[in-house]
Amino acid sequence: MEAIISTTDLRKQFHSRRGAVEAVRGVSIEVGRGEIFGFLGPNGAGKTTTLRMLTTLLPIDSGSATVAGIDVARRPKQVRSRIGYVSQLGGADELATGRENLILQGRLYGGDLASVSSRAQLLMEILDINEFADRRVKTYSGGQRRRLDVALGIVHEPEVLFLDEPSTGLDPQNRAHLWDHVRALRSRGTTIFLTTHYLEEADVLCDRLMIMDHGQIVAEGTPRDLKRQVSGDSVLLSLHDEGGALARARLLISAEPYVRELTTDGDQLRLYVEDGSAALPGLLRLLDRERIALKSISLSEPTLDDVFLHQTGRSLRDAGTNTTESAA
Amino acid sequence: MKTFRDTGLLFHRYTLQMLRNPVWLFVGFSSPILYLALFTPMLKHVAPTLGVRSGGVLEIFLPGILALLAFASGISMGFSTIFELQAGVIERFRVTPASRFAILIGPILSGLMMMAVFDAVVVAIAVGVGFQVHWLGLAALAVLLGLLAALMAAFSTATALVTREINSFAAIINGLNLPILLLAGVLLPISFGPVWMRVLAHFNPLYYAVQASRALATGTFGAPAVWQGFAVLAPLCALIIFWATRVFRKAVA
Numbered sequence: 001m002e003a004i005i006s007t008t009d010l011r012k013q014f015h016s017r018r019g020a021v022e023a024v025r026g027v028s029i030e031v032g033r034g035e036i037f038g039f040l041g042p043n044g045a046g047k048t049t050t051l052r053m054l055t056t057l058l059p060i061d062s063g064s065a066t067v068a069g070i071d072v073a074r075r076p077k078q079v080r081s082r083i084g085y086v087s088q089l090g091g092a093d094e095l096a097t098g099r100e101n102l103i104l105q106g107r108l109y110g111g112d113l114a115s116v117s118s119r120a121q122l123l124m125e126i127l128d129i130n131e132f133a134d135r136r137v138k139t140y141s142g143g144q145r146r147r148l149d150v151a152l153g154i155v156h157e158p159e160v161l162f163l164d165e166p167s168t169g170l171d172p173q174n175r176a177h178l179w180d181h182v183r184a185l186r187s188r189g190t191t192i193f194l195t196t197h198y199l200e201e202a203d204v205l206c207d208r209l210m211i212m213d214h215g216q217i218v219a220e221g222t223p224r225d226l227k228r229q230v231s232g233d234s235v236l237l238s239l240h241d242e243g244g245a246l247a248r249a250r251l252l253i254s255a256e257p258y259v260r261e262l263t264t265d266g267d268q269l270r271l272y273v274e275d276g277s278a279a280l281p282g283l284l285r286l287l288d289r290e291r292i293a294l295k296s297i298s299l300s301e302p303t304l305d306d307v308f309l310h311q312t313g314r315s316l317r318d319a320g321t322n323t324t325e326s327a328a
Numbered sequence: 329m330k331t332f333r334d335t336g337l338l339f340h341r342y343t344l345q346m347l348r349n350p351v352w353l354f355v356g357f358s359s360p361i362l363y364l365a366l367f368t369p370m371l372k373h374v375a376p377t378l379g380v381r382s383g384g385v386l387e388i389f390l391p392g393i394l395a396l397l398a399f400a401s402g403i404s405m406g407f408s409t410i411f412e413l414q415a416g417v418i419e420r421f422r423v424t425p426a427s428r429f430a431i432l433i434g435p436i437l438s439g440l441m442m443m444a445v446f447d448a449v450v451v452a453i454a455v456g457v458g459f460q461v462h463w464l465g466l467a468a469l470a471v472l473l474g475l476l477a478a479l480m481a482a483f484s485t486a487t488a489l490v491t492r493e494i495n496s497f498a499a500i501i502n503g504l505n506l507p508i509l510l511l512a513g514v515l516l517p518i519s520f521g522p523v524w525m526r527v528l529a530h531f532n533p534l535y536y537a538v539q540a541s542r543a544l545a546t547g548t549f550g551a552p553a554v555w556q557g558f559a560v561l562a563p564l565c566a567l568i569i570f571w572a573t574r575v576f577r578k579a580v581a
Contacts, residue, residue, distance in 0.1 A: 055423055059578075077425055085423040089416025093341070095348040107337050108426040110330075136348075152420065 001032035004160055004191050009063035012049050023049040025215035031193060036186050038206030039195040042316055046215040047195035048164055055085045055162050068159045084153035084161040088168060090145060094138040098129055098148045102155055109156035123151040127181055143174030163194040167201055179205050199304045211308055218311040230302040230310045233276030237269040238295040245292045252290060331427040338434025346442060360450045363393050386459040391541035392514045394447055398473040399534055401443045402480025403501060406488030410497055428576040436481040440474050462547030469544040472557055476537045479565035486572035512538045536560040
């Protein structure tokens with residue numbers, strides 16, 4: 001794998017009135033050319049800060065980073081012409097049309113008017129912007145704006161495109177649409193580096209990802225490998241708790257050889273097993289034999305949330321609220 | 329060369345944005361005209377008691393208005409910077425290889441051009457009500473006002489980048505606005521004031537701009553106020569633009 005982004009022990013501290021906050025604490029990553037690489041983590045985990053260091057917007061405190069083979073700290077100018085960056089805000093001019101925005105952006109990257117105009121036309125076709133290209137941006141819907149933002153990020157055909165929380169604020173349909181566009185970009189050879197706090201986005205879109213929490217990387221791999229690291233599948237049993245059935249079931253099930261972990265939550269038992277579909281028949285037979293009445297049983301494959309939970313002890317869904325404050 | 333080209337692109341962009349914002353254009357035109365229409369008539373009656381011949385009222389008042397316009401158009405520049413920061417526009421430009429100096433100076437030059445248009449209208453109106461034009465003086469005055477507006481705009485933009493949000497920015501700008509204006513003798517010459525005001529005024533750059541403006545409006549190139557005005561504004565302008573470019577170069581977290 002040819003690395004197009006690589007960092008070693010990247011660090012960043014912010015100073016506020018309440019003292020120093022370590023936003024990024026030793027991040028080392030390698031991103032291969034042509035990958036869709038994701039940074040998953042709750043708000044305030046340090047994803048955006050890392051991204052801003054890689055895109056020359058924020059000075060690096062310590063550690064090193066190269067993008068497209070160029071040292072970010074030493075030669076930011078050369079890095080800038082090789083990367084595209086779409087921030088959470090987008091930042092298109094609202095009083096200008098989509099086309100005007102694209103042409104100005106292309107010219108700021110050094111293109112001449114003729115070649116930039118035809119490039120803008122091509123991008124508007126690829127990203128389905130054509131229809132409203134000559135309307136002012138302030139009339140655009142969320143999905144339309146996001147597509148323009150992406151077009152602005154790739155007008156100069158960068159080797160790497162950085163997307164910061166690309167689907168925030170989009171409805172599911174527009175989100176899926178955006179993912180298709182991102183995949184299409186990758187198939188044209190662009191490397192995509194994105195941050196997200198959406199589990200599904202990380203899972204479905206990314207070839208490889210890194211899970212970040214409190215400024216540090218807690219796990220890394222393909223979504224499949226990461227999920228496989230967690231103890232297999234989880235089975236959720238709901239019981240009629242009559243005459244100590246719950247306690248009895250708990251004891252019985254925990255003795256089964258294929259059960260790795262068992263937790264109780266109200267009248268529910270959650271167990272982690274190596275292979276859920278193989279374990280179910282045995283479980284059902286066992287409960288039936290012991291005359292323990294089942295309300296329901298469900299089997300689920302591990303999600304990236306389980307990975308996060310496993311690594312940090314918290315659920316990603318809850319984590320955001322606790323950490324935003326400390327990182328703000 | 330690249331800086332020049334980028335400056336042109338960003339100048340054009342900012343000018344288009346302004347032209348598409350009719351409210352802003354309306355305010356830009358109306359405020360100097362309101363000053364002329366609603367303040368000058370009062371001066372005419374007060375003038376004799378202050379020892380100013382009534383024909384000389386515009387000679388004192390108009391340059392003051394022009395300096396006030398330059399100051400105000402410059403110092404308010406940061407409000408659009410704050411807006412563009414919050415909309416992510418500045419960040420979008422900063423991640424391109426565009427010259428940092430161009431990102432700063434493009435909008436400032438656009439503002440200067442628009443100020444020149446407003447000024448021309450104001451002077452034309454003033455001529456209509458009896459102001460005598462000294463062309464050479466007016467040309468020199470235009471340069472002086474350009475320096476003043478550019479210096480204030482660069483200061484305001486850099487302050488916006490440092491504060492990053494509207495409340496602290498507005499507090500700083502409003503806090504500076506009033507004392508600077510009152511201690512410059514914009515509407516009435518500071519020489520009408522007591523000694524302590526006249527002494528304090530000498531620490532105020534706008535005071536030198538206003539004094540030089542009044543001399544230039546009547547074509548009195550020999551007045552010490554003229555060289556003093558340029559001697560204060562030109563280096564200050566260069567210094568502030570240098571600082572503002574540095575602020576742009578450094579990260580805005």
